[in-house]
Amino acid sequence: xxxxxxxxxxxxxxxxxxxxxxxxxxxxxxxxxxxxxxxxxxxxxxxxxxxxxxxxxxxxxxxxxxxxxxxxxxxxxxxxxxxxxxxxxxxxxxxxxxxxxxxxxxxxxxxxxxxxxxxxxxxxxxxxxxxxxxxxxxxxxxxxxxxxxxxxxxxxxxxxxxxxxxxxxxxxxxxxxxxxxxxxxxxxxxxxxxxxxxxxxxxxxxxxxxxxxxxxxxxxxxxxxxxxxxxxxxxxxxxxxxxxxxxxxxxxxxxxxxxxxxxxxxxxxxxx
Amino acid sequence: xxxxxxxxxxxxxxxxxxxxxxxxxxxxxxxxxxxxxxxxxxxxxxxxxxxxxxxxxxxxxxxxxxxxxxxxxxxxxxxxxxxxxxxxxxxxxxxxxxxxxxxxxxxxxxxxxxxxxxxxxxxxxxxxxxxxxxxxxxxxxxxxxxxxxxxxxxxxxxxxxxxxxxxxxxxxxxxxxxxxxxxxxxxxxxxxxxxxxxxxxxxxxxxxxxxxxxxxxxxxxxxxxxxxxxxxxxxxxxxxxxxxxxxxxxxxxxxxxxxxxxxxxxxxxxxx
Numbered sequence: 001x002x003x004x005x006x007x008x009x010x011x012x013x014x015x016x017x018x019x020x021x022x023x024x025x026x027x028x029x030x031x032x033x034x035x036x037x038x039x040x041x042x043x044x045x046x047x048x049x050x051x052x053x054x055x056x057x058x059x060x061x062x063x064x065x066x067x068x069x070x071x072x073x074x075x076x077x078x079x080x081x082x083x084x085x086x087x088x089x090x091x092x093x094x095x096x097x098x099x100x101x102x103x104x105x106x107x108x109x110x111x112x113x114x115x116x117x118x119x120x121x122x123x124x125x126x127x128x129x130x131x132x133x134x135x136x137x138x139x140x141x142x143x144x145x146x147x148x149x150x151x152x153x154x155x156x157x158x159x160x161x162x163x164x165x166x167x168x169x170x171x172x173x174x175x176x177x178x179x180x181x182x183x184x185x186x187x188x189x190x191x192x193x194x195x196x197x198x199x200x201x202x203x204x205x206x207x208x209x210x211x212x213x214x215x216x217x218x219x220x221x222x223x224x225x226x227x228x229x230x231x232x233x234x235x236x237x238x239x240x241x242x243x244x245x246x247x248x249x250x251x252x253x254x255x256x257x258x259x260x261x262x263x264x265x266x267x268x269x270x271x272x
Numbered sequence: 273x274x275x276x277x278x279x280x281x282x283x284x285x286x287x288x289x290x291x292x293x294x295x296x297x298x299x300x301x302x303x304x305x306x307x308x309x310x311x312x313x314x315x316x317x318x319x320x321x322x323x324x325x326x327x328x329x330x331x332x333x334x335x336x337x338x339x340x341x342x343x344x345x346x347x348x349x350x351x352x353x354x355x356x357x358x359x360x361x362x363x364x365x366x367x368x369x370x371x372x373x374x375x376x377x378x379x380x381x382x383x384x385x386x387x388x389x390x391x392x393x394x395x396x397x398x399x400x401x402x403x404x405x406x407x408x409x410x411x412x413x414x415x416x417x418x419x420x421x422x423x424x425x426x427x428x429x430x431x432x433x434x435x436x437x438x439x440x441x442x443x444x445x446x447x448x449x450x451x452x453x454x455x456x457x458x459x460x461x462x463x464x465x466x467x468x469x470x471x472x473x474x475x476x477x478x479x480x481x482x483x484x485x486x487x488x489x490x491x492x493x494x495x496x497x498x499x500x501x502x503x504x505x506x507x508x509x510x511x512x513x514x515x516x517x518x519x520x521x522x523x524x525x526x527x528x529x530x531x532x533x534x535x536x537x538x539x540x541x542x543x544x
């Protein structure tokens with residue numbers, strides 16, 4: 001089967017086009033898509049170039065290109081359609097019904113979906129990112145200002161989750177790695193007890209953990225399956241005993257973990 | 273005008289529903305939307321609960337709720353529609369044309385758009401995140417493995433951009449803050465010269481910089497407008513002289529900066 005070239009075209013970042021485009025393509029198994037984002041296509045000249053790139057890709061692969069488009073200017077959208085691609089316009093199908101329900105016409109606004117929000121929102125996001133960095137891996141143990149406190153053994157996925165929570169939800173997410181001493185004592189560390197309601201546990205399959213640790217510290221005792229098994233078992237028992245909500249990161253993306261944590265605690269804010 | 277309750281409903285993370293939903297709503301100015309994400313609605317029971325939440329919100333605000341839905345099960349979608357909301361189904365308008373062009377029917381796949389990808393892709397993402405952390409703020413100056421190297425004065429937005437590039441594009445992004453000594457010497461630091469082709473400059477409006485620095489170190493000399501003005505002027509002149517591509521972060525979101533950097537260097541990978 002020929003490769004299908006796919007283009008996410010936008011007058012802004014292209015994040016919306018790529019997000020919905022990937023969601024659509026996920027529903028078609030077994031097809032080899034070649035994806036490319038064409039962002040900031042905001043002049044007629046750039047649209048013409050984009051249309052030419054798309055046309056050439058279709059010729060090269062001998063298949064109709066697919067275009068997921070969020071350009072809001074109708075003349076530009078027409079130029080794009082002339083490339084011979086299947087053009088899926090993200091806004092077009094929804095606007096008439098939204099206009100009717102909202103009782104006002106839409107005002108096409110170029111590239112605004114991921115543009116800068118107000119200074120306060122920006123500051124919150126920066127502050128959360130800074131908090132995640134200073135409260136990563138047990139560096140700063142003052143959790144009074146934390147919104148959420150992730151707990152788990154080393155390399156269970158705490159750090160990227162905290163950074164994602166900061167960047168996308170402006171949440172002050174700290175993380176605390178259960179140390180060999182904590183696991184030896186087999187007791188929730190005192191410094192965490194005070195923040196019981198902020199705790200969220202991350203667990204992981206020992207085999208997977210072993211693989212991840214081996215990438216970091218090849219041949220170390222820390223990366224042996226035996227140590228991974230023991231640490232995960234103690235941590236999971238501790239989460240259960242202390243009734244800390246827990247999620248396994250083995251088959252879960254950072255996006256999913258973050259979304260589940262936000263749902264668990266009922267947080268509202270988000271940036272997408 | 274009454275508040276319009278908006279729900280992003282999904283059997284997965286809800287990221288796709290929220291992303292497209294926000295893009296649609298951005299096109300309607302002056303309406304007060306109250307947004308809520310309802311993720312992981314993946315059983316008939318949860319759909320009934322979601323429909324009830326939506327119905328109640330419409331009653332409370334005296335206005336028709338708007339639902340942006342990515343649930344792929346048609347029976348569940350029907351239950352949702354019974355809430356009385358305007359239900360915008362994200363997949364429905366595009367599927368017939370995609371099916372026709374691809375020559376195969378779609379196979380509804382629950383919550384897959386932001387699910388975990390393969391181990392190699394996960395590892396690349398973790399590795400990039402780790403790289404961003406160890407090469408943040410001039411801590412590790414070995415840039416041989418960097419994909420991109422952001423340069424700018426302190427607090428110009430380098431750190432969150434690097435973290436975003438790591439989490440969303442699996443790029444090894446380092447950042448180097450121009451120190452007072454570098455600015456005094458008014459010359460591109462020797463350690464950066466070797467990596468000229470990886471360099472990308474971030475600049476910022478001095479007034480904005482002053483505001484951001486004042487939040488961090490109130491009353492410091494570092495946060496005076498005079499120092500901010502001088503540092504930004506020297507940095508911008510340096511970028512120009514050395515022909516380093518540069519972007520002002522003043523009116524630009526992290527998403528936009530990252531997307532522009534990716535476009536500038538022609539990188540391909542992304543997670544959305």
